[in-house]
Every structure is written in structure tokens, then in C-alpha cells.
Amino acid sequence: MTFLNRKDILWLTVLAILLLAVFPLALDAFRLNLVGKYLTYGFVVLGLVLCWGDAGILSLGQGVFFGLGGYCMAMFLKLEASTPEATKIQSTPGIPDFMDWNQITSLPWFWQPFHSLVFTILAVPLVPMLLALVVGLAMFTRRVGGTYFAIITQAVAAILTILIIGQQGYTGGVNGITDLRTLLGWDIRPDHAKIVLYFVNAGLLLGCVLLAQFVRRSKLGRILVAMRDKEDRVRFSGYDVAHFKVFVFCFAAAVAGIGGAMFTLQVGFMSPSFVGIVPSIEMVIYCAVGGRTSLLGAIYGALIVCWARTSFSEAAPQAWLLAMGSLFILVVVAFPNGLAGVYRQYVEPLVDRLMPKPMGRAPAPASAEPARIIEQGAGQ
């Protein structure tokens, strides 16, 4: 595992214990399901760390990819719930109920392949990736970047929301796709099923962390940081910068799609309210609070902000948006590197001192970012 150093393994183990042992033991099924829901945003922020933190490409439309993954899964589950027997009171039995309400009499072509679970599982990362590929190629080969790119991604989020709401008969409209019941005959609604789904979700998230870490520790990861710093220098070192941006944008989209699918499974429905501009910006806030240059920091950011959101909304629903806005401003002003920045400044030196030192490794500077960690023995 050359892409993990000892500190990575330590903190990854801590996260794994927290997710796989502490939360399941400490929380009841309802709260655990909530944590599972928060963790689905963990997938999105992983992508944002690579895209925004490393490569400097701010996307304000990650909800689109989260939503597409979620809708893919919802379409499969909805078809399974819409058997001719279960829908025999409809004028056209065997199609999803909202289609029947909208006078649609046969299943649209793009719904057909979602009868297959294998197709659905492939579509969950690939459909978001395909959209990211199209948007990415169109933008990055024309060298659209920075604020302009962020605005375009917002526009994409707005367009997709309007499309979903407008095409009620095909998408379930503003209500979304609801009343999802079983996955290959296995009921996803009872508590014990939710606990199983929680573990699947946590396992997948840890897997995606490893994958993202592998990308970051490869030369590609260093090229992303280099592009953020001096894009022209990378270009004049013989790299096609646009290809690298498209890759990282697609990677972020694919993992966000997986998060969306796990959201649908655990929450039991998917609706446009998780797709649009506001949820997309919230995802960026999770990432900023946790630290946009730290994979694990961003996951903790998602957990903490979502948890705060639930507690706040239970106590004072109206105050939540204000509280979240203030939190964001506070983080940007006081801790530009988020929780991970605080950790690096105050905790990491302590960890370094406590960890037994392997031979021949120079201590990293205090402000070191993950991308800056030198591999052991490099250049010695």
C-alpha cells in the first residue's frame, strides 16, 4: 500500500472504527439511519476535495451528480415496486403510479433498462460521469475555468431541477420518486434492513476514500495540485491540462453518484430537492467546513454540519439557514482550511511526536498539506 503512509492508516482506522463500531453500538436504528444519510454526502465531498481542493475547480453543481445516481437507483426500485399486481387499480397496470396519474400509458424507453439491477449498478456511477464528461469537455477544452465554470455548473443544476419538475410524467415531478419498497425482493424499509444498508454504505465510503487517496498519491494527484498553482507551467511541461480536469471532474461525479444511490436506498425516495442549487452549495459548505484539502476532514465536515442541521432544525427550524450561513462565513474567515487546517496546526505536531519515527524520514513542515507529504526516501 504505497499510497498510504502510517498516519493515513492510523486516521483511516479511526474513521473505520467510528463508522463500523462506535456509531452502530451507540445509536438507535433511527439515528444510525440518519448518520447513514449524512455519510452519503461524504461521497460527494470526497470528489470535491480532489476537484476543488486539489485541482482548484469549484463545482457548484455536485447535487446534479448525486441526484442522477440517486434517480438511477430510484428508477430501479420504483419499477420493482410497480408490478402489475401491485398496480392493478391503475388504468395501465405495471408502470409507476405517477406515470399513470399523468396519462402515460407505456413505460418510456429510458426507463426500460432499469428493470436490470446490473444495468442500474453500472448506471449509478456512469450516468453522472457521462454528463460530467460532456460538460467537462465542453468547458475545459475551451479553457473555461474559475468563477465562470462554477456558474455553468450552477446553471446545469438549475436546468436539471427544472427538467425533473417539468417532466412530471417521466420523473415523478416535484414529489420525486417515492414509495420504494424492495431490492430484489428484500424489503429495504424495516430497521434491520436499514442497519445492513448503513454498513454497505459505510463500507463503500471507506472504499471510495482509498480510491481517492490512491489518485491523490499518484503523480496525477501532484499534477492536480500543480495545475491549481501554475496551469500554464503544466501545459508547457507537455500535459494536456483539459484532459486532467475532465478526469477529476468525472471522478468526482462518479463517486457523488454512488452517494446518491445509497441515499435513495437508505431514505427510501429521491426528489429534485436533493439535486438543485441549494443542496449543491450545501455540499460545498460541508467540504469547506471539514477542509477542502483533506479527504477525511471533508467527511467529518459533512457529518458534523448535517448533524448540526438535524439538531438545529429540531429545535429552531427557521434559524437553521442563518446558522449555516454564519458557520460558513466563520469558517472562511477564521479557518480557511476548515477542521483539517485546525488539526494540522494544533493536533498533527502532537501526533508526530507521539508516533514512533521510522528511519530516515524528515519531519514535515507544520503547514503541510496531504499532497505535500513526501514519500519515504524520495531523493535521498
Add this chain to the structure above:
Amino acid sequence: MNDFLLSVEGLTVSFDGFRAVDDLSFYLDRNEIRVIIGPNGAGKTTVLDLICGRTKATSGSVSFEGRELTKMKEHEIVRAGVGRKFQTPSIYEDLTVFENLEISFPRGRSVFGALSFKRDSVVRERVEQIARDIFLDAHLDEYAEYLSHGQKQWLEIGMLLIQDPALLMLDEPVAGMSVSERKKTAELLHRIIQHRSVLVIEHDMGFVEDIAHKVTVLHQGRVISEGSIEHVKSDPKVVEVYLGH
């Protein structure tokens, strides 16, 4: 057909009607150090931008080893063997000296090539060798942002050297350097000249005399004089627009 490494012919670029480079022609031999001098706004940096593809020419041709560069993308021009150093040190401050050089090593330049890139002994030895050439072998694990200005300039030259380009273009390589750093840079340039041509923009006449084989003087986007340093220095036109002040 000629055997020049680089032939620039009738090169013109105009920005909103202003001709920054106007019908420019010059030829660069193999293993030649050519220095371009001229007053501010003469179009020196624009010429380098045109050769390396950063700016697209309005008309004219740039032929490098028989290939037409004006129709190629930046990274293709680099891969063809043209390296470019920018005026202000353009290095990756958030990466170490080693990583800066490693990224510039010409292997694994595609997305999947970069993902599967291995830091093997070939890479390591080449990086260390270049680091010795650019006087940074003791700084390999330092972050580039902590280097001095002169060291950053050397690092960028090293990032080009590791690509082993046939043509090296340097935009004011000694600007802002101390006297001793300037001497070391001249020594470095003499050492790396062996198998390549170098095109340098420089204001420092002492440095120019030290390194130049031939000098091209630009003024308002045109060549007003070209030849040996003695020839150029005694050319009344050059004295009037540039050296006289």
C-alpha cells in the same frame, strides 16, 4: 529546405490592429545561443509566446525541425522538443523540488500514464542528476516556495532540462539575480548548451556578452539588427533605440 533548427518566417501577430510582431523572420542554428534584446514593448516575449503556441500567429510560419508549430497545441509543441521558461519563476510552490522535477520528467503525460506512473530508479537518478546541474541537490525535499528567487529560476530551468528539449527558450533568466547567481547561471547555460539550441531574452548586457553567439535586436515588432555582439553594439540604429539610453 534548410538545416536550421528553427526558421521563423514572416511571423505577424496583431492585437486589435496593433502589430506586436510585424513580419518577423530569423533563423536559429543547431547548438546556437541566440539572445534577443530590445527596448520594452519591442515584442520579445510575444515572439516566444508565438513559438511555443501560447499566442496564435495572425500570419507567418514557425518551422521547427521541419514541423510547423503554428498549427500545433501547446503540449504538442513541448513534446516536439521546445521548452519555455517564463519571465517570473513559474514553478509549483506547493510541491517539493523533487516533485517539481518529477512532474516535468517526460513520461506518463497522459491521464492514465500519470495514474500508473512509478517513481523508479531511472526517474530518481535523472532528477538527482538535474538537481546537481542546477545547484539544488541539497534542496530536493524542500517545498519550492521556500527557495530563493534565484533558486526558483534555476528550478524552472531544471524542469525544462529534464525534458531534454532541442530548443530551450528562456525569458530573462537572470532578472533579479545577484552577481554571483548570475555568474552561476551563465556557467549553467554554457554547460547545458552541448546538444541543444537556446533562445534567450535578456536585458543585462554583461550577461548577453557572456553567453551570446548571435544577437537579434527587436524594435516595435521588427528586427532592426542582427549579428555578433560587436556588430550589434556598433550599429547606430541599435544605439539610438536601445543601447544609447
